[in-house]
Amino acid sequence: MLEIHFGDNLEVIRAFPDGSFDLIYIDPPFNTGKVQSRTTLRTVRDSEGDRVGFQGKRYRSVRLGTQAFQDSFDDYLAFLQPRFEEARRLLKPSGSFFLHIDYREVHYCKVLLDLIFGRSSFFNEIIWAYDYGARTTRRWSPKHDNILWYAKDPDNHTFRYEDIDRIPYMAPGLVGEEKAKRGKTPTDTWWNTIVSPGGKEKTGYPTQKPMAVLGRIVRVHSNPGDVLLDFFAGSGTLGEVAVRQSRSCVLVDNNPEAIAVMKRRFATFPDASYVGCEGLEPAPAVRPGDVEPGQARQLL
Numbered sequence: 001m002l003e004i005h006f007g008d009n010l011e012v013i014r015a016f017p018d019g020s021f022d023l024i025y026i027d028p029p030f031n032t033g034k035v036q037s038r039t040t041l042r043t044v045r046d047s048e049g050d051r052v053g054f055q056g057k058r059y060r061s062v063r064l065g066t067q068a069f070q071d072s073f074d075d076y077l078a079f080l081q082p083r084f085e086e087a088r089r090l091l092k093p094s095g096s097f098f099l100h101i102d103y104r105e106v107h108y109c110k111v112l113l114d115l116i117f118g119r120s121s122f123f124n125e126i127i128w129a130y131d132y133g134a135r136t137t138r139r140w141s142p143k144h145d146n147i148l149w150y151a152k153d154p155d156n157h158t159f160r161y162e163d164i165d166r167i168p169y170m171a172p173g174l175v176g177e178e179k180a181k182r183g184k185t186p187t188d189t190w191w192n193t194i195v196s197p198g199g200k201e202k203t204g205y206p207t208q209k210p211m212a213v214l215g216r217i218v219r220v221h222s223n224p225g226d227v228l229l230d231f232f233a234g235s236g237t238l239g240e241v242a243v244r245q246s247r248s249c250v251l252v253d254n255n256p257e258a259i260a261v262m263k264r265r266f267a268t269f270p271d272a273s274y275v276g277c278e279g280l281e282p283a284p285a286v287r288p289g290d291v292e293p294g295q296a297r298q299l300l
Contacts, residue, residue: 001227001248002239002269006259006276009231009252010083019092021250022158022226025217025238026087027100027209028080076105077112083231084116090229091152096221099148100128100209106146117150123157124149127189128213149221158226161185163219190216204283205235205261214241222247236262243269256280 005012087097097117101109106125114122126147135141151157166183169175195201195208202208214237222228224246230238233251235258242249253259259274264282266272 002243002266002272003250004233004236004239004259004262004266004272004274004277005250005252006254006256006274006280007252008254010086012252013083013086013090013229013231016090016229016250018089019095020227021090021229022092022095023098023218023222023247024087024091024095024229024231025098025100025214026083026230026232027207027234028083028232029207077108080109081112081116084113087229087231088116088152093153094156094158095152096157097150097152098217098221099150101146101148103142103144103146106148110148113148113150117152118154120154121150121152122148123151123154124188129189129191130194132194147217158221158223160220160223165216165219186216203235203261203265205258208235209237211237211241214238215245218242218245218247233262234258236265240265243271257283 084099091097097113099109099113110122110125124147126149127144128147129144131143133143164185167186169180169184172180190213192210192212195210201211218228218238218241226247228238228242228247228249229252230249231252233239233253234255236251239249239251239262251262253262259277259280260283263274263277263280264284267282
């Protein structure tokens with residue numbers, strides 16, 4: 001089951017019954033005070049083009065469109081608090097809540113979540129570290145997001161240790177051949193690239209997160225057949241991950257562009273259903289060759 005709702009997320013989730021979900025993951029706007037946007041380009045061969053690519057061949061860029069939203073709130077915590085409270089209400093007794101946020105707001109959000117869930121329900125601050133994009137010369141360049149994990153009941157929650165994917169040892173010669181071949185389990189620092197600008201996974205949505213990051217959360221913190229919720233759904237990554245791992249998922253977003261992207265993304269998913277999404281057409285397809293401004297040179 002994959003169910004997509006269009007509307008104000010607080011109004012939508014308030015209509016859901018208590019204890020409806022086994023896992024809730026949200027990736028709200030980070031309150032950067034800026035307009036978040038992504039312009040997608042397609043590069044085509046052109047002898048008079050403005051870019052030089054592999055083997056000196058020339059290309060020109062064709063602008064496909066721009067998606068954007070305002071990432072600014074006068075009182076960010078006042079915006080989040082009722083949504084955090086609803087998240088706790090909606091979790092089953094054994095459920096977990098994951099908040100994906102950045103360094104600007106994570107400390108304030110953790111204090112608020114400690115009050116709502118209780119400090120004993122806090123298990124991890126996961127650092128998703130990536131190495132992509134511009135760097136600053138004025139401070140250490142921020143290249144990570146923060147993911148807070150809270151269990152509704154700290155003594156009864158899902159953690160499928162055997163389903164954790166393994167990663168290579170940094171010094172395999174120090175651990176022996178058998179251990180090196182098996183690999184190690186990750187710590188609370190997850191190194192994973194962003195969504196590849198030239199990959200099949202890309203939807204063109206400004207804040208799309210990698211399936212590998214959400215896939216690890218879903219695989220370890222829920223069971224097959226469980227019901228998941230993301231009420232800041234964006235491009236719908238949690239929904240795709242859930243379906244591919246035999247879970248059900250409910251997605252909510254109030255951005256028509258997000259619904260349009262999800263309609264295209266889930267066009268081949270037979271069990272996808274839409275609530276309040278009439279008239280919101282699927283977004284144009286983004287092909288693996290489509291790139292964003294400033295990225296074409298590295299990709300060609």
